Amino acid sequence: MASSPSGKPVLYSYFRSSCSWRVRIALALKGITYDQVPVNLLKDGGQQLAAEFQVVNPMQQVPALKIDGITLSQSLAIIEYLEETRPNPRLLPQDQKKRAQVRMISDHIVSGIQPLQNLAVLQRVGEKKLEWAQHYITNGFQALEQILKNTAGRYCVGDEVSMADLCLVPQVYNAERYKVDLAPYPTITRINKTLLELEAFQVSHPTKQPDTPAELRA
């Protein structure tokens, strides 16, 4: 896992990780070319736990982004750094109150839903994992649908793509994967559909990554 000889940023990513997908979307939207190093969360007991990866990221998580001489993890921290250093196109609105809304929605998904249905937790939950995942996604989407009724325009907050949208799409993908009925969430569904028409959300899609298994490849 040596650093890229090209000097380009290096993203350590798993094709199906929501957190990795968020960062892939951000990089695509901002037109940042990068090298990708896949880290398989299932193989070999979880490649993120291997000693070589620990040197890259002591927190042993994906995504990790090597950029500008540092290594960052935590998808929102990475996205905020990209926003500050490569500000165009924007991923956070200029208006402070709308920025707060974007962050609240992002936090709601990233802290309130995703961690409760991630791979590691579901492995620990065991047999009842499907029910568990459905419970937390449903709970989270009920609240989110209400939030979006107030904030959404074309996208989660108004009519510009923001960090909140980067969090939404991977979470809807997970909801579908865990067979959550999305009929009660028309706003979430509409926004998700609109976002998936954008190139950045397509090139970054789990079905199109270097490590996507053949049977899942688009």
Added chain:
Amino acid sequence: MIAALVKPVLYSYFRSSCSWRVRIALALKGITYDQVPVNLLKDGGQQLAAEFQVVNPMQQVPALKIDGITLSQSDFGPRVPGLRVIDHLASEMKKMIQTGRGLEWSSCRQTAGLAIIEYLEETRPNPRLLPQDQKKRAQVRMISDHIVSGIQPLQNLAVLQRVGEKKLEWAQHYITNGFQALEQILKNTAGRYCVGDEVSMADLCLVPQVYNAERYKVDLAPYPTITRINKTLLELEAFQVSHPTKQPDTPAELRA
């Protein structure tokens, strides 16, 4: 204009990590505010006849009314305030009667609070809670996110209630996992505090999480950096006045 002259109002629960982070931020920035405690019902295996307080259940913690807006999920809550929650309460009470167990209001939503802190930082920038240097800012956010997304949600009230009997093991597992990673990252980033020598948003996240670790009897010996920084932070006034043992809603038996 007028909104700016009105003191902010914080809806808070004394023991909520998420509320505590925001209380620290307000104290550090010298922002005076009014506090409205939101009592989460306690599960103490109490008799059905025991009194419990139900304070406006529509509030979520933390929620901050400031500058004419409310930063929380209750701002985005159901159009008919209270109805959905009253239904929930009624069904919880039925359950309580059926099982004879005490009720834990575990579905009162906790918001992570970082969006609130970032808003305070942007609108009241002094003293800073995020470093000026972009890379250090990223480190502060990384550490904060690790705690608020990677540790706290996995040991909050609602989840532990769902886990049931093995809740202590579960809480200890996730805090331990999270602290192992955190200790490693802090070895690289810490000075006097989590990132260098200035108090930052990361420190606001650390202290409440250590409090939880102690509450769930996690052995902190393997985490000397976490322990040292926590101790140093607790010497600061903002971390003391905001402490769970000193809030308007702190129960008498826990009061400092």
